[in-house]
Amino acid sequence: MSEFDRTPVAPESLQSGRYFAASYAGEHVAGTEFVIGALFVSFGLGAVDVIVGLVFGNLLAVLTWALVCAPIATDTRLTLYAYLEKIAGPHFIKVYSIVNGALFCILAGAMITVSASAIRILFGLDAQTGLFPTDLRFILIALSVGAVVAFAAIKGFKFVAKFAEVAAPWMIAMFFVGALATLPALISATPGLDGVGSSSDLMTLLGSSVFVDRGTDITMWHVIAFTWGANLAFHGGLGDMTILRFARNKAYGWYSSLGMFIGHFAAWIAAGIMGAGAAYVMKTPLTELDAGGVAFQALGAVGILAVVIAGWTTSNPTIYRAGLAFQSLNPKWSRERVTLIVGAITAVIACSPFVFSQLLGFLGIMAVIMAPIGAIIFAEHFLFKRLGLTRYWRVSRGDKLNLPAAITWAGTALFAYVLGSVFGIHIFFLFIPTWFAALILYPVLSSMMGAKSVDTQILDDMERAEKDRKLTEAEAIRTFKSENGHKRPFIETLLLLTAALALIVCFYLGIKAAGGSTSTGFKSAIIWPTAIYFVAATVLVFIHKDKSETAS
Structure with missing residues (x-):
């Protein structure tokens, strides 16, 4: 499988925008959002400061992706590692790749731990929120989840993107539906509030029962800085050259807005609502709950699936990046074999819950490096x-x-x-x-x-060779544009409508739950549209072919 580890991506391997929309939405609507959303609740910062901080921080992140990372990626068509070696030399890249790959392993490990925190509920394990695991079964679960994630990363960019394309729409829906289902508990915990019928009611609920101002030293500026810097390794640090080098157009960098404003804005707020609601219902401090416990309280069995898939959609591309980092140490090494080894190391790291309990500090250190x-x-x-x-x-x-x-x-x-x-x-x-x-x-x-x-x-x-490559690439992209006006086959249309209808039913059930329908009935009912969605979406994504794929 050619992933163009050290050479520019060939024109025929460039991908359409839908892959990047799915990749960003899938990667940044993830299991770690449950962790970060809950941590924002524990900050003791008011709702207005959190919301304003998230808006401006995410805007800065999108601008960095679109105006810095994407133009360099599409101009060079190289991985970060290949381009950095060209600039800084082979000795430099060896040190950088080890540091960078290790950081990505730890980050992916945190996401695998989040997935494992959901599966442990099926086995009746206690939440793992300390520095080290307290149950051998949790270690076995983390290793198993890591094996699945490593397999997906080994398959390469396109498989990772297709996995995200299936999972992202449902994951987005689950954050909103979970927040809706949690509202009755939070309404009962909010004095003077009988329901949420307006934006004013919602702000009252958020300010009184979710993001409660407790006079903390954390300010709106901290939220802006964290939100901007949380993914700095990918945008300002140019790690996403590895992904965006496949983009036919540098404008695809703007697709990062789907990840930021759906994932790092709406999903963080929704996760905060679910976390606060779970802590209230279970009479347990939020710091003693893990992502699996929060999602299970809000969504039942579907919450377990949501956290598992959310962890996968983020750890898949992260391990893919880590594999490319270590493979750059020696061009003779197979990317697949290196990624397998990286996946094994990451799974071992994931056995220790500290990798997600210390997530905010780790992301700050990673941004600085x-x-x-x-x-x-x-x-x-x-x-x-x-x-x-x-x-x-x-x-x-x-x-x-x-x-x-x-x-x-x-x-x-x-x-x-x-x-x-x-x-x-x-x-x-x-x-x-x-x-x-x-x-x-x-x-x-x-x-x-x-x-x-x-x-x-x-x-x-070198410059003349680059000009020739870009001319060939520009001609190929014009050909893609002229061929992309094909009609969607009937079976694909039917599958798309089925998947969309299943998500609409999920939202309907969430709205009913927000209106006070029984929690048990909601958690049982939402299993069926979820199953229908995944069958329809998986078949749709994996039978669909772009014109460029058919031609090749």
């Missing part, structure tokens, strides 16, 4: 020519290590440590000064160390 890399690539790709410097000057000199890049990465990491430990800047904010410091420092050091005076003969040849 990855931010300088994004700034280095951004500077060389967009700024060097404007500054009179030579792009890819390391290639012309034949250096194995781009020393300015190495100094910049190490120096800005130390800079972030000083800002945090000496000046007390919160970890959520550290990626911002770190990114801009690297953006300034790298061109300055490069100018001093040889980027102005290099032999450009090799680089001229």
Whole structure:
């Protein structure tokens, strides 16, 4: 299976926008949303501050994906690792790939742990919220979930995207339906509120029973910074070059808005509602509940499925990225075999619940480590020519290590440590000064160390080859556009309508539950439209072929 690990993606392998819409919606409407939504409840921050912070933070994240990451990915058609090696050299990429791959393994491990937290309910296990597991059965569950996730990642980008295409619409629906089903419990816990019939009633409920202002040191600015930086490794750190290099158009970067505003806005709020409702009903502090427990309380058996699939849709592409990171260490290594090993390591990490209980702090650290890399690539790709410097000057000199890049990465990491430990800047904010410091420092050091005076003969040849590749690619994309006006077959239309109707029934059941219908009846009834949806959506996605697929 060719995944173009070290070469530009071939024109015939470029993908249409639906894959990226599904991938972003699936990856960012995930099991970790249950964790983060609940943590926002425990922050003790008011509802208005949370909502405003989420809006602006997510907007900044989308802009970074669309205006920074997607243009570089579609211009180069390379993975982050292949492009960084071109800029910084093979010695640099070996260190970076180990660090980057390890971080992705930990992140994917957190998502597998979230899935395992749901399956443990089927076996009657207690919630695992400590640093280490307390039951051997939980370890076996985590290893089993990890095996399934590794299999999907080994299959490559397209399989991962198709899995997300099936799961994403239902996952989105379940967050909303779960929140609706939880409303009666929260209404009874909110003094002076008999129902939610307007936006004013909803804000009263959120402010009184979900996001309750307790005079915390956390502010709206912390929410903005965290929301923007939570996925910085993917957008500002350019990790999603690995995904977006398959996009036919750089405008597909805007599809990240589906992940951010459905997943990191609506789903975080919905998860907060479910978490607060579960804590109230079970008379248990929210910090002692895991994602599986929250979802099971809101949705019953379907909640277990929701958390399992939510963990998969996020951990699949994350392990895929980690596999590419480690495979970049040696071009002779098979991506599939490396991904299998990475999946096994990730499954072992997932056995320890600390990987999701410490999720916010880990994401802050990850953002700080990855931010300088994004700034280095951004500077060389967009700024060097404007500054009179030579792009890819390391290639012309034949250096194995781009020393300015190495100094910049190490120096800005130390800079972030000083800002945090000496000046007390919160970890959520550290990626911002770190990114801009690297953006300034790298061109300055490069100018001093040889980027102005290099032999450009090799680089001229590279540039001509790049122009030829882009011309061929542009012609292929025009062909795709002219062929995409085909009519959908009747069977696909029927399956699409069936899947859509099943989701509508899920919403109807959620609305009835919000109106006070019995919880037991709702949790039993929602199983059937869920089953119908997955049968119809799975058949639809896996029988559908683009014109480009048929031609190839």
